[in-house]
Amino acid sequence: SLNVGPNGEMNLPIWQKFKKSGKMAGCVTTVPITHATPAGFCVSTKSRNSQEDIAEMYLDLGFDIMMGGGLNYFSPELRKDKKDMFDAFKSKGYQVARNRSEMMSTNNEKPILGVFAEDALPYSIDRNNDKTLQEKIPSLAEMTQKAIDRMKSHKNGFVLQVEGGKVDWAAHANDIGGLIYDQVAFDEAVKVALDFAEKDKNTLVIITTDHGNANPGVIYGKNANTNFDSIQNYKHTNEWLLNEIKPNSTVAQVREIIDFANGTTLNDDDAKTVLSYYDGLHKEEGGLYNYKKLPFKAFAEMQQKSNSVGWISMDHSADYVELAMFGPGSELLKPFIKNTDLHYLMLQAAEVENKF
Amino acid sequence: SLNVGPNGEMNLPIWQKFKKSGKMAGCVTTVPITHATPAGFCVSTKSRNSQEDIAEMYLDLGFDIMMGGGLNYFSPELRKDKKDMFDAFKSKGYQVARNRSEMMSTNNEKPILGVFAEDALPYSIDRNNDKTLQEKIPSLAEMTQKAIDRMKSHKNGFVLQVEGGKVDWAAHANDIGGLIYDQVAFDEAVKVALDFAEKDKNTLVIITTDHGNANPGVIYGKNANTNFDSIQNYKHTNEWLLNEIKPNSTVAQVREIIDFANGTTLNDDDAKTVLSYYDGLHKEEGGLYNYKKLPFKAFAEMQQKSNSVGWISMDHSADYVELAMFGPGSELLKPFIKNTDLHYLMLQAAEVENKF
Missing domain, CATH: 3.40.720.10 (Alkaline Phosphatase, subunit A)
Structure with a gap:
């Protein structure tokens, strides 16, 4: 109300x-x-x-x-x-x-x-x-x-x-x-x-x-500065890139989309994991702000390795x-x-x- | 230095x-x-x-x-x-x-x-x-x-x-x-x-x-206030309780230790997961502050359900x-x-x- x-x-x-x-x-x-x-x-x-x-x-x-x-x-x-x-x-x-x-x-x-x-x-x-x-x-x-x-x-x-x-x-x-x-x-x-x-x-x-x-925050680590600065190379949101990926995308296409949007290469395993959310079986939780149930959280955790940013939740x-x-x-x-x-x-x- | x-x-x-x-x-x-x-x-x-x-x-x-x-x-x-x-x-x-x-x-x-x-x-x-x-x-x-x-x-x-x-x-x-x-x-x-x-x-x-x-923080949810207040019932740290658990503890014992230390009952599945870190095969990452490689992170994520507290990392x-x-x-x-x-x-x- x-x-x-x-x-x-x-x-x-x-x-x-x-x-x-x-x-x-x-x-x-x-x-x-x-x-x-x-x-x-x-x-x-x-x-x-x-x-x-x-x-x-x-x-x-x-x-x-x-x-x-x-x-x-x-x-x-x-x-x-x-x-x-x-x-x-x-x-x-x-x-x-x-x-x-x-x-x-x-x-x-x-x-x-x-x-x-x-x-x-x-x-x-x-x-x-x-x-x-x-x-x-x-x-x-x-x-x-x-x-x-x-x-x-x-x-x-x-x-x-x-x-x-x-x-x-x-x-x-x-x-x-x-x-x-x-x-x-x-x-x-x-x-x-x-x-x-x-x-x-x-x-x-x-x-x-x-x-x-x-509560987003930059996490300490030897490369935290460089990692955080890599966000300057991002061209698009995760929302944009996760919507570009389709159930029939290949792993190579997933990696290409992410490379284009983030200027960062995702490894094959992570790309496969992202793709697994599109098969209709694995869906991410989420209400109002994730009605398509895309892997926002899983992908942010993968990005953490290259941008050193962590989150306490999605709320x-x-x-x-x-x-x-x-x-x-x-x-x-x-x-x-x-x-x-x-x-x-x-x-x-x-x-x-x-x-x- | x-x-x-x-x-x-x-x-x-x-x-x-x-x-x-x-x-x-x-x-x-x-x-x-x-x-x-x-x-x-x-x-x-x-x-x-x-x-x-x-x-x-x-x-x-x-x-x-x-x-x-x-x-x-x-x-x-x-x-x-x-x-x-x-x-x-x-x-x-x-x-x-x-x-x-x-x-x-x-x-x-x-x-x-x-x-x-x-x-x-x-x-x-x-x-x-x-x-x-x-x-x-x-x-x-x-x-x-x-x-x-x-x-x-x-x-x-x-x-x-x-x-x-x-x-x-x-x-x-x-x-x-x-x-x-x-x-x-x-x-x-x-x-x-x-x-x-x-x-x-x-x-x-x-x-x-x-x-x-x-970056600890209280996460929004219908029961966030009550959940956060439940920390008043804690008698001991996670360090204390995780050190009380031994490789040969039973699931019932694990639940008892946690119940005593937190005033909160852990479900069987979570208790089994905690115990799995003590078998010498599954160990948590961690350097200076977790030299025994106890499941600090995994347990904090379980506690989140009952205390509504989230963390971005361990650093x-x-x-x-x-x-x-x-x-x-x-x-x-x-x-x-x-x-x-x-x-x-x-x-x-x-x-x-x-x-x-």
């Missing part, structure tokens, strides 16, 4: 509080714009997975810019109820962007809905190595710049949530190439926000995450996470803070009374 | 700089007092493993209090060269303590050497559940208090290094009971230091570690580590600092010119 209390009470999401106080509000993400994190800022719902419903709630609530993936929940060909959400948003005055150039040519006078992929956007490392994807899909930094441009001139100010959502998905997949390059893409989006805040002098930037995931962890702030309001930050207290800190920093 | 530069140059260790500037200097640890960390503060040597030689260097250098494990490197029965290092320290004016009560009855007027176990001291969780060990071995907090009492009245001040060294060893063994209770024992030693500094008002306390290890990791300071000089601490810069920060905080 999202914004539902232990006794079923529906709490008013923080982005609605900001809207009611006269501010503009928006979200951009690399996962579906209807996914748990942006939806958690925007709506109350008993099921975080009812993404078709969440798309309709966004329409009713009228946020000022919403961009990410999620055609599955907006497009009439892909929604179960065949509703054309794009038409619905247009009738409410939205500009709708379906690719990078459409996004770039939206104006900043009217609200914007941008949806660029069926589910999540592609991983940054896969996009970086594919010209078609680069043309079709905006980067997180580009979406962030557009969102700021759309809202920065509003007289009562604005709030913007920017999520590097696929960092989390990469950790679920123990996919180090996916993780590092999406973290870098997030970093570039942070720069866009900081550059704006530095000039504006009246904007608070908060940088954090909602949880740890899989969230309980570690303390970093929280950094820049700009007016950052003086409210204590050395340690509960995640739930951030709600009140954000209202206070924006001088919005919590009266709703 | 310790304090040896890339071109073989021998650097003066920081505890020697402090001694030369007229301060008292000491070390206490839960591992051998000749082990890498205390030795790194005290001596220059090409081999960190030449612990017999390191014991002799300590004698020459005349530190004011040195306590921990390491009979292997001091006792004539255990040293390869049969030298009686205890006699040598006594002739140099040292009080020698071989157990907790001898340590408690040392006076604070003369230097102290305390050596309480052949190699490292026992893990705290094993000590907590064994009356004999509690009587024989002091806790890290008790050693810390003794060291402060010995040195606190010195007119030019003192430096003390306190190491919870077995936290590292527990991580090498993926041994969560060992790790948590030794971390708590370290925390209690930190309290002793902070209590003193708070009253003294002229002492800087620095709390940090030299590296991450095995050090490259993570950033925490660094905290309390007292005068703590204003020198920047948000991020290189480990090698701490050398200069400590000298500066103590107003010792780096002229040696």
Whole structure:
């Protein structure tokens, strides 16, 4: 559930509080714009997975810019109820962007809905190595710049949530190439926000995450530095390469695909093991983030020999996470803070009374 | 090597700089007092493993209090060269303590050497559940208090290094009971230091570690809280229980030992798997920290089902580590600092010119 209390009470999401106080509000993400994190800022719902419903709630609530993936929940060909959400948003005055150039040519006078992929956007490392994807899909930094441009001139100010959502998905997949390059893409989006805040002098930037995931780390060893640096040669995610392998691929083809994607040669035994997961008998465990049951974990363990990266699991962890702030309001930050207290800190920093 | 530069140059260790500037200097640890960390503060040597030689260097250098494990490197029965290092320290004016009560009855007027176990001291969780060990071995907090009492009245001040060294060893063994209770024992030693500094008002306390290890973390799941709390029922380390199991133990006995040590029942299949490592054919990898090749890793993976704790490896990791300071000089601490810069920060905080 999202914004539902232990006794079923529906709490008013923080982005609605900001809207009611006269501010503009928006979200951009690399996962579906209807996914748990942006939806958690925007709506109350008993099921975080009812993404078709969440798309309709966004329409009713009228946020000022919403961009990410999620055609599955907006497009009439892909929604179960065949509703054309794009038409619905247009009738409410939205500009709708379906690719990078459409996004770039939206104006900043009217609200914007941008949806660029069926589910999540592609991983940054896969996009970086594919010209078609680069043309079709905006980067997180580009979406962030557009969102700021759309809202920065509003007289009562604005709030913007920017999520590097696929960092989390990469950790679920123990996919180090996916993780590092999406973290870098997030970093570039942070720069866009900081550059704006530095000039504006009246904007608070908060940088954090909602949880740890899989606790990746570089493992000691004589070649740890060189091994870790070999990730610079990766051209594609494990998701990409494991989807390139087919049940009828040969061992030589498996090795070729991995060599192409990682710049690293897998030995015959490991290649055979990878292939054994495609025979319909051996499948890897995994729910939400591995619905095809591909050998993400087994392959990450093989990669460990050449990249020195280890993982504790394929799930969230309980570690303390970093929280950094820049700009007016950052003086409210204590050395340690509960995640739930951030709600009140954000209202206070924006001088919005919590009266709703 | 310790304090040896890339071109073989021998650097003066920081505890020697402090001694030369007229301060008292000491070390206490839960591992051998000749082990890498205390030795790194005290001596220059090409081999960190030449612990017999390191014991002799300590004698020459005349530190004011040195306590921990390491009979292997001091006792004539255990040293390869049969030298009686205890006699040598006594002739140099040292009080020698071989157990907790001898340590408690040392006076604070003369230097102290305390050596309480052949190699490292026992893990705290094993000590907590064994009356004999509690009587024989002091806790890290008790050693810390003794060291402060010995040195606190010195007119030019003192430096003390306190190491919870077995936290590292527990991580090498993926041994969560060992790790948590030794971390708590370290925390209690930190309290002793902070209590003193708070009253003294002229002492800087620095709390940090030299590296991450095995990146333990709690893994998400419906029962993660309850599972993690089950560690409160542990009476002994995995090291203790795996050493209780013998090649001729039955599956029922294996289950009984684990039930006693962890308060958790292992299933028959897992118990059989544990036992299979004792047949002389199946042995676990492992060097320095698993010389008996016991199934530390395999058993930690079984425990994961009941305690929700995961590990990335059995070796050090490259993570950033925490660094905290309390007292005068703590204003020198920047948000991020290189480990090698701490050398200069400590000298500066103590107003010792780096002229040696």
